[in-house]
Amino acid sequence: MRLHYLLFALVFLFLVPVPGNGIFISAIQKYFCKIRSGRCAILGCLPKEEQIGRCSLGGRKCCRRKK
Numbered sequence: 602m603r604l605h606y607l608l609f610a611l612v613f614l615f616l617v618p619v620p621g622n623g624i625f626i627s628a629i630q631k632y633f634c635k636i637r638s639g640r641c642a643i644l645g646c647l648p649k650e651e652q653i654g655r656c657s658l659g660g661r662k663c664c665r666r667k668k
Contacts, residue, residue, distance in 0.1 A: 627657040634663035 634641055634656050641656035646664035654663040 627659075630654070630663070631656050637663070637665065639663040639665040 631641060634654060637653055639653050640663070642650075642662045642664045646652050646662055649667060650664040651667050652662050653665055655661065656663050
């Protein structure tokens with residue numbers, strides 16, 4: 602019975618995100634960028650594009666064509 606508690610604790614520790622590691626947040630931001638018809642730009646948006654958000658915590662920008 603004690604083994605179940607140990608296994609539960611180990612699974613819980615592996616599922617808790619590490620502070621400073623935004624893998625899940627970045628994935629969600631990229632998904633919302635694609636939904637809004639955007640693309641993730643590493644340095645910046647092109648001249649004919651506008652920034653509509655962010656794609657990651659590292660500074661990637663979500664860009665789409667100006668309307």
